[in-house]
Amino acid sequence: MSEVQTVENMVSITIDGKEYKAKEGEYILNAARANDIFIPAICYLTRCSPTLACRICLVEANGKQVYSCNTKVKEGMEVTVNTPNILAERRAMMEVYDVNHPLQCGVCDQSGECELQNYTLELQVDSQSYSIPDTKRETSDWSSVLHYDAGLCIVCERCTTVCKDMIGDAAIKTTKRGGASLDKAWKDEMPKDAYAMWNKLQKSVIAPSNGTGSTDCSDCGECIAVCPVGALVSRDFVYTSNAWDLRKIPAVSAHSSDGFQIYYEVKPISIDNRDEKIYRVTNEWNYVSLDGSARFGYDYENRGVTKDKKAFDLAIEAFKKAKTIRFNSMITNEEAMMLQTLKEKMGIKLYNPEVRAFQKFLTLYADASGHSLYTSSMEDSMKSDFIVSVGGALRNDSPGLKYAFNNVQKMNKGAGLYFHPVGDTLIPSFGKSVSTFTHKVGLEEATLYLVLALFSDQDKLDSSVKDYITELGGKEGLIDLVGGDSKKFIKGFDKMMKKKERFTLMVGEDYYYHDRADNLAKLIALIEQTAGFNVVMNPPKSNALGVAIICDLDDNAEGYTVGYNEIGDFRLSALGDGDLDIPAFNQQEGTVTNLSKRVVPTNVALDYGGYELNDLMKELIDDAPEETIDWTKRLPTDRGYRAVEFDSLDNYYDNAGNEHRGYLLNVLFEERDTPKVEKFYDDTLLDGDIVYRCNPPRQFNDFSAKAHQIFEPFGLYVSSSKAESLGKKVEVVFDNGTIVVDVIEDKKMEGDIMALSDFKSAENVYGLFDGSRYASVTIKEV
Amino acid sequence: MSLEQFKNRNVGTQNYVKLDLAHTPTTGWGQFKQVVGRTFKPELFVGLWVTFREMGNALVGGKMHTTQYPFEKLPISPRYRAIHDMLRLMESGNYRCIGCGLCEKICISNCISMETKYDENQRKEVSEYTINFGRCIFCGYCAEVCPELAIVHGPRYETASEQRASFSLFEDMLTPIDKLNLQQEYDGFGAISPNADENIKPTPLAY
Ligand code: SF4
Ligand code: SF4
Numbered sequence: 001m002s003e004v005q006t007v008e009n010m011v012s013i014t015i016d017g018k019e020y021k022a023k024e025g026e027y028i029l030n031a032a033r034a035n036d037i038f039i040p041a042i043c044y045l046t047r048c049s050p051t052l053a054c055r056i057c058l059v060e061a062n063g064k065q066v067y068s069c070n071t072k073v074k075e076g077m078e079v080t081v082n083t084p085n086i087l088a089e090r091r092a093m094m095e096v097y098d099v100n101h102p103l104q105c106g107v108c109d110q111s112g113e114c115e116l117q118n119y120t121l122e123l124q125v126d127s128q129s130y131s132i133p134d135t136k137r138e139t140s141d142w143s144s145v146l147h148y149d150a151g152l153c154i155v156c157e158r159c160t161t162v163c164k165d166m167i168g169d170a171a172i173k174t175t176k177r178g179g180a181s182l183d184k185a186w187k188d189e190m191p192k193d194a195y196a197m198w199n200k201l202q203k204s205v206i207a208p209s210n211g212t213g214s215t216d217c218s219d220c221g222e223c224i225a226v227c228p229v230g231a232l233v234s235r236d237f238v239y240t241s242n243a244w245d246l247r248k249i250p251a252v253s254a255h256s257s258d259g260f261q262i263y264y265e266v267k268p269i270s271i272d273n274r275d276e277k278i279y280r281v282t283n284e285w286n287y288v289s290l291d292g293s294a295r296f297g298y299d300y301e302n303r304g305v306t307k308d309k310k311a312f313d314l315a316i317e318a319f320k321k322a323k324t325i326r327f328n329s330m331i332t333n334e335e336a337m338m339l340q341t342l343k344e345k346m347g348i349k350l351y352n353p354e355v356r357a358f359q360k361f362l363t364l365y366a367d368a369s370g371h372s373l374y375t376s377s378m379e380d381s382m383k384s385d386f387i388v389s390v391g392g393a394l395r396n397d398s399p400g401l402k403y404a405f406n407n408v409q410k411m412n413k414g415a416g417l418y419f420h421p422v423g424d425t426l427i428p429s430f431g432k433s434v435s436t437f438t439h440k441v442g443l444e445e446a447t448l449y450l451v452l453a454l455f456s457d458q459d460k461l462d463s464s465v466k467d468y469i470t471e472l473g474g475k476e477g478l479i480d481l482v483g484g485d486s487k488k489f490i491k492g493f494d495k496m497m498k499k500k501e502r503f504t505l506m507v508g509e510d511y512y513y514h515d516r517a518d519n520l521a522k523l524i525a526l527i528e529q530t531a532g533f534n535v536v537m538n539p540p541k542s543n544a545l546g547v548a549i550i551c552d553l554d555d556n557a558e559g560y561t562v563g564y565n566e567i568g569d570f571r572l573s574a575l576g577d578g579d580l581d582i583p584a585f586n587q588q589e590g591t592v593t594n595l596s597k598r599v600v601p602t603n604v605a606l607d608y609g610g611y612e613l614n615d616l617m618k619e620l621i622d623d624a625p626e627e628t629i630d631w632t633k634r635l636p637t638d639r640g641y642r643a644v645e646f647d648s649l650d651n652y653y654d655n656a657g658n659e660h661r662g663y664l665l666n667v668l669f670e671e672r673d674t675p676k677v678e679k680f681y682d683d684t685l686l687d688g689d690i691v692y693r694c695n696p697p698r699q700f701n702d703f704s705a706k707a708h709q710i711f712e713p714f715g716l717y718v719s720s721s722k723a724e725s726l727g728k729k730v731e732v733v734f735d736n737g738t739i740v741v742d743v744i745e746d747k748k749m750e751g752d753i754m755a756l757s758d759f760k761s762a763e764n765v766y767g768l769f770d771g772s773r774y775a776s777v778t779i780k781e782v
Numbered sequence: 783m784s785l786e787q788f789k790n791r792n793v794g795t796q797n798y799v800k801l802d803l804a805h806t807p808t809t810g811w812g813q814f815k816q817v818v819g820r821t822f823k824p825e826l827f828v829g830l831w832v833t834f835r836e837m838g839n840a841l842v843g844g845k846m847h848t849t850q851y852p853f854e855k856l857p858i859s860p861r862y863r864a865i866h867d868m869l870r871l872m873e874s875g876n877y878r879c880i881g882c883g884l885c886e887k888i889c890i891s892n893c894i895s896m897e898t899k900y901d902e903n904q905r906k907e908v909s910e911y912t913i914n915f916g917r918c919i920f921c922g923y924c925a926e927v928c929p930e931l932a933i934v935h936g937p938r939y940e941t942a943s944e945q946r947a948s949f950s951l952f953e954d955m956l957t958p959i960d961k962l963n964l965q966q967e968y969d970g971f972g973a974i975s976p977n978a979d980e981n982i983k984p985t986p987l988a989y
């Protein structure tokens with residue numbers, strides 16, 4: 001299902017004498033790739049800024065030698081990929097890359113998919129003309145997951161570029177190698193660009209940018225993914241398998257709601273045990289960037305399960321007498337559809353409080369705005385140039401939106417506003433045009449009023465709204481109210497707004513659990529209408545969006561409850577601790593509805609020998625189909641899904657970077673009147689010690705916690721200053737219970753609000769917060 | 783005989799040497815005389831003498847010509863492809879295998895399996911290695927592809943055993959460390975050609 005390519009803004013160029021169409025403003029390299037023409041290129045990363053480290057992408061455009069990765073196409077441009085001079089340059093460059101490159105392809109993890117190997121062969125380098133004394137370059141572990149072998153590094157800077165332009169951590173940079181400097185004699189002897197490239201290469205290696213030996217970053221592993229050689233590898237994977245021995249299973253990341261494209265790479269566990277296991281997760285890194293949970297949180301499968309007929313019969317009985325099914329968002333669309341069918345046919349209540357809150361919010365928003373679903377996506381927000389983020393701890397909740405927020409600053413000369421009660425030191429570092437507002441809990445409506453005041457077309461606003469804004473002290477008053485410095489901000493704001501055309505509002509989870517979600521949803525709709533914003537929301541975890549759309553969830557549970565990966569009187573669990581085993585996400589095929597409203601297919605990475613939900617369905621209802629994926633075409637078309645076969649769903653990116661994964665949900669629009677927004681009250685402000693229900697980055701649920709490369713512990717995450725005032729362990733006293741947790745310092749947090757993890761369902765942190773995301777608590781030393 | 787002569791089909795012009803053979807007897811009496819004459823020639827006893835002499839040599843002179851298999855084995859050509867050996871480095875005694883996995887990949891019977899890991903010396907360590915000899919067809923590809931001359935075909939051609947697995951592990955194939963001095967360099971399938979040096983272009987070095 002390909003997206004329609006807009007024909008406007010296309011220019012004609014000729015490449016090697018043939019005419020092609022290219023998007024205006026596109027780099028020659030991307031235009032060539034989109035037309036399936038090969039130009040050698042090493043350092044360029046789609047969606048990141050060109051660094052000109054490798055220079056191998058040289059082409060001739062209109063008679064002049066240019067770098068195709070940073071020269072934009074123009075109407076009528078004539079491009080020649082190979083000229084004798086360019087061929088000589090490229091050959092020299094590849095020879096230079098091979099100088100002192102350790103001859104250890106035999107053991108290297110990248111061998112077989114190494115770009116240095118590939119280009120050396122592609123350019124037929126069969127002899128070496130250059131030499132320079134080598135420098136000892138040490139191997140080091142940068143973090144709990146990163147392993148860097150400086151000897152293999154070709155300093156293409158892809159890792160530093162992706163970390164800065166996409167991930168936003170900017171945790172690594174080039175640093176001095178301290179090796180021999182290049183003999184000036186080479187300058188006359190060798191091709192010009194090759195000399196310049198070598199000169200730079202010879203001077204650098206990569207190191208953590210904070211000057212210490214460790215990166216202290218979000219451990220996303222994206223730098224590993226983009227490294228063309230074996231210099232960056234995960235500590236867990238190093239020397240465990242050759243690339244060609246691994247079988248790639250196209251799938252969808254499981255934990256965050258981003259639903260990233262991933263490949264599980266599997267092979268047998270050992271010589272003795274021929275069952276397969278997942279060795280690593282890779283991705284199409286030019287078009288998608290993963291977070292740490294997607295890359296490293298993969299080994300949560302339910303292993304060694306066989307068909308337990310007794311447990312199965314008990315499960316059938318349990319379902320027959322069940323009044324409620326309790327589940328979470330770690331579930332495919334198909335399974336959600338099964339549960340919905342059970343509700344329809346057997347009248348069982350569906351209880352999923354987290355998604356229920358989100359579902360309600362979606363409905364409120366749809367009612368107010370007329371859009372059946374939010375209008376933007378992660379990819380669309382990456383194309384905007386002004387992003388406002390509200391109600392979400394971007395770094396923790398929503399890696400995909402964090403990447404978009406950051407990428408817009410770096411690539412689109414963008415600007416951004418970040419409103420959140422928990423201060424974050426990383427967000428402001430995304431760009432000069434980023435302002436962060438650390439507001440009081442309870443002032444969420446005020447932040448949206450500020451957005452209205454700053455961005456709305458004042459003519460479109462109702463006079464009552466304008467009056468209210470004036471009453472609140474106008475822009476200045478609101479800025480100061482939500483924790484900004486109005487004088488400073490107003491001065492810079494005009495500059496921020498310069499040449500900005502596409503605005504995106506990112507709405508985070510805090511809003512769904514807000515007492516005044518109703519008014520927030522209306523305000524968002526109003527912003528959309530009057531300020532030209534597109535809105536994207538972050539579904540809380542995994543397939544929350546799919547569940548919210550497919551299932552008619554109930555507000556409370558009652559009676560005999562079947563828990564599906566949740567607590568209940570009878571428990572189906574993929575964690576291996578329930579009354580009946582079910583397959584985990586990496587053992588299932590089906591579809592997921594991701595944050596970008598895309599219905600994406602995922603496949604079975606690991607065998608599963610037990611029963612699955614569809615087996616129960618076959619016993620419980622009359623018309624259950626044979627396979628789980630037969631439910632794909634039964635997904636509700638009146639809610640935006642398509643009646644298509646699972647096996648007909650595409651799953652790839654094309655060379656132009658277009659995503660062909662599944663299909664996009666249909667979003668309907670009905671004209672609505674301007675929503676009537678209400679005033680807000682500040683008597684809901686929380687005070688005293690406040691905790692925030694929020695997981696550390698990379699942790700989302702019991703499954704990510706089970707993964708052996710996700711190390712972030714369960715606990716109370718606090719800023720450095722707060723950590724000083726607390727002991728190692730504290731008791732957090734809520735109105736309806738208490739919990740004793742370790743205090744963990746998060747150096748990127750600021751302020752006094754403490755973030756309590758809720759990824760372990762057994763701890764029932766969700767219950768302690770009673771459906772809210774913030775709570776006033778008493779902290780006791782233990 | 784020169785090639786020229788050989789190609790010349792014109793028999794009449796060749797210098798053939800004619801053997802001076804007696805005529806085949808044609809009469810019954812003549813044939814009888816020939817049989818009696820051949821039967822009672824003394825050469826018969828020459829032959830018998832040789833047999834007895836060699837018997838004596840073998841039994842009492844210690845010059846037995848029969849190979850006493852299985853106590854004795856004949857040397858075998860280096861190009862014979864028998865059960866694999868895993869060689870060690872002569873200098874350090876370390877095994878040569880670097881765990882590159884090429885043998886595993888190339889094996890057309892898919893019978894090689896290995897496990898590797900990152901060891902404490904930052905090197906790739908082969909933690910497990912096995913060949914399933916139930917499947918191996920002794921094609922020699924593994925020995926040919928091995929960049930380290932680590933896996934080679936040894937001279938051990940007796941492959942009957944209760945358990946095929948009993949000689950399929952790394953330790954079974956590896957040169958025993960106390961027999962390192964007896965390890966032979968391999969010049970069979972996949973060994974470096976004698977003129978290898980001529981085919982190599984030296985790489986400039988800056989030391
Ligand atoms: S570590 Fe890899 S990605 Fe980074 S500069 Fe070196 S070769 Fe390039
Ligand atoms: S793991 Fe991610 S955040 Fe850390 S250095 Fe690599 S790219 Fe940057």
Ligand code: SF4
Pocket residue numbers: 888889890891892893894913917918919920921922923924925
């Ligand atoms: S001899 Fe051939 S079949 Fe046997 S292990 Fe080697 S490559 Fe495989």
Ligand code: SF4
Pocket residue numbers: 878879880881882883884885886924927928929930931932933
């Ligand atoms: S090809 Fe040789 S060095 Fe490579 S794994 Fe096999 S035996 Fe070891």
Ligand code: FES
Pocket residue numbers: 040041042043044050051052053054055056057058067068069070
């Ligand atoms: S790809 Fe253009 S300079 Fe490296």
